[in-house]
Amino acid sequence: MKKKSLWLITGLMTIALLGVFVMQSYYIREAYRLKSQLFEQEVNQALSAVADKVQRLNAVSHITKTDYEWRIKMENQRRDKTRRLIDLDQKYKEDERKRKYNQQKQMIDELNYQDGMIRKLYLSPTIISEIDFYDLANQATTPLNVDVNVGFDEELNMIGSNVRKTFRIGSAKTFNLEPKKLPDSIRYLAYSSNGQPLRISLPSLNAEMRAKFEIEDEIAARRRSNALRELQADTVKLNEGDFNVLEAAAKEMSQLDIPLNERISKPILDTLLRAELLNKNIGLKYDFWLKSVTRDSVLFSKVSFVKGEILPANTFKTTLFSNDVIRDPGMLYINFPDRESLILSNLKVTMASSGALLLVLISIFSYTLYAILRQKKISEMKTDFINNMTHEFKTPVSTIMIASEALRDPEILEDKTRIGRLAGIIYDENVRLGNHIERVLSIARLEKKELKLEEEEVDMNALIAAVADSMSLQLQKKEAQLTLHLDAALPAVKGDELHLSNVIYNLIDNANKYSIGSPKITVNTRNSGGKLIIEVEDEGIGMTKEQSKRAFDQFYRVPTGNLHDVKGFGLGLNYVLDIVTQMNGTIKVHSEKDKGTVFEIIIPLN
Template sequence: MAKANLHTNFALLKQRTINIIITLSLLCVLAVLFSQGIWIRNSLAIGESNFDYAVNEALKQVVAKMEKQKVYRVFNHHTSNEGFKVDTAKMNVIKSDSIIEIRSISRDTGYNKLTHKTQIVYLDTLSKVRSWEQRIDSIVGDILVDLSVDSLHTAVSLKQQNIDSTIKEALEQNGINTGFECAVKNHSGELLLHSENFDKNAPNIYKTVMSPNSLALHRNELLVQIPQADKNRKMWSSSLRVLIHSAVFVLFIMVTFWLTIRTILKQKKISTIKNDFINNMTHEFKTPIATIGLAADALKETGSEQVVHFASIIKQESLNMNQKVETILQMALLEQQQVKLALRVLNVHTLLEQAQAHFELQLKAKQAIVKTDFAATIPNVLADALHLTNVFANVIDNALKYSEGQPVLHIVTKNQDGQVVISISDEGIGMSKEEQKRVFDKFYRAQSGNIHNTKGFGLGLSYALQIVQLHKGTISLESTKNKGTVVTISLPVIHE
């Protein structure tokens, strides 16, 4: 069953409706722009967070490397006179001119106890062994004491050039290829070491504690300053793909919005021009059609029987033509929402008989069989006589057009759920399911049969739909191929 729905038509769009559509569309575009702005801001925030994380990781690597270098430096300082050297590859301590090898030196942090393991081979006397053990104990103690504090001479002994190169290498390893300034600050805020352009009050200063394993109460800090311009450039470059995607998406939305609004306004203009043309055309047709009808009436009164017969045909066809012109005119008025119904209480049975009378000559010519069953006990409705009669006439006209051979029509009424239900059916060629979906569209004509021999504009059911809905009723169509079609109209009853 094809259930009729009121299709949106550009011509039905008043200026107020168009303004509402434009406003809502604009709000949607603004919402998209706002969401894109939030997305970009979040992307930049993530980029900044990643940048900060990378710089802090680089500083940790710098401190770890400097701590390692400090161990080498302190150890060599205390063992330079003893003939020891540091094997940086294996981190073992080796005495260069003897066969003493110190495998490891460790510190028990839990009990603050110093331990060492030694292996002594081929010493001449036990006294030499003990002397070496005592000397090693002294050296290890001095080394661990120096390593446990972050002394001033340790910081200043570092070279600015070495710090710069170490920081640069660590930053590059973490994907940060920007300029920077650096400094070493003690606990009182004094800069022990700094690059030429370092500004301790500048933004974007990253810091980390030097000698994190030191037992000293006050430890020095390594400071790195990244220029804001370099940081911003890095953040924007990391978010470049997101920005491009966002810009393309916003541009697409804006272009779509512009094309949509332009199309609506263009269609509105075209529809207005079309309706003006239809109004002028139909009014121009109505005058000659009325003249033809008057001439036919005059011939019927003065002519012979044969003349009267032909005059009746002329009169009937002029009425049919006038009905079609009126339908076109009313469709134009419906599109402009200018139709004013002259509502009054009417009997649908009377209107059905009047509609059937319009096709008296056609019914006789085709020897059509019309079966009526007016079973509705409450047939009164609040309706416009002209428009509702035209609705019934359009349905009957379609039943005659799409019936091959001798047409058989059934017109039935009944009361159901506070409605008057009118069914007009035929035993014609019917239509497919696909055709039923579009049968209420304006200017649509079913492709069944020879449509060139079936006259019409495809406006009848579209007009019927809108008129029935203005009467607060419903209209539906059910059809079976090669078996016929049933059109059902339901209207609210009026209890007198």
């Protein structure tokens, strides 16, 4: 991507981000303004409600005494009326009790008279139960056996009788029951003069007496109803509507000698304010004070001192007694020191969502720029890689081509020594070319996780010594001094011997290539905390902190100024990192510009 396009995209994205930020700021400011207006409206409504309640409480307080006296008078009337009604009811109940007693007495007297007549007319009359009375009608089941002996004089008058009977009396009670428990009819078993058993039924209350009693009850009820009407007519009725509360309040309010602080108290005013504010969901701390309009003085307050008309911020006021045109109406003030905190707390969801949205947009914007710049760097490194790879591949291919052309020379064909040397050159360059290709393919397999490492016990001290020996000719070309301090007592680790040798080879090769003059390279091994530590140290050109951070990036090569004698693909250290990581190890780099570099490999022991 060209720089112009990159700057254009960056500029457009910045403008879009700033636009979103401005819109969100405007939205939050408008929301704050609306919340402030709503808060002011609710506070003014609360103050109006408080003033209205104070006026009503004041009106009620003025007529409390008169209203109390009126209610006492009505209560006394109700009590007197209730007492007289109770007396009337008790008198009626007493008369009723006497009347019922007399009626029962008359009924008993009548029953006794009828019983006496039955006993004179019949032989051995006996009161029986209702069941026995009807059982006697059934001759098959009657329990009665009678034997009668009757004597007569010369005129056939009965002079004596002897009745012998056998009768199983049922469970019915006899005539000595209480009158109120008497049945509707009294049943008798009696005998005629010739000894014939007779069933006699005597009503407990005959029709004439029943009619008489009903007339007496009706007359008593009529007398009670008349007495109740006379009692109602004799009582003066007092109604709630007979007392005009508004007229009494007007008379009280017309007085001019009632001070403002006697019409309302500080605790009541504070309670009303708190209740109305809570009804509006306003739980803030507040200060309030009440001022006299006529005297311009503060009567009472919930703050230390208020002077003049210079009001603090977030203060609201209202006339307390707006209906008073004669007396001091009073001015109520209320102040909210923490008003801003309430409004901001109501906006915290909006502000949090806006902030989160901006953070997301900034993150996306930053990541996009990072990705673009990273892709640009990767593109540049890939271009360098392709150039280096082309150069690295071109050299052996050119050498092979020259050697092949030489082999076509008839003179050379006759010289077997030269043919062998040319064949050796072609073989070495082919091996070199194959190593380059294998290195690139190994990195590709590592990226795709397709490279499977062998797990075998490897003696790193011996491996390092073998790699150093194989690189002796290469090191001698630059007159390098390689020093080995293989002090690890436990050098065995589990890993792939081939790739571990490549790791050591890459690190020593880099130390050799990035050194000016005669390279001085030191390889150390030691044990620490159950781990094997391998250090490859050189005194070469070193790296800056920024270069050290990118040393393991793919295709990255430390710049060497205008010199181009250091060849490579920029894949070596990336390969080293991948191999060490797959062995559960770590690699660190410590470097200082123009003083050298130390690569430290830490591998866990078996």
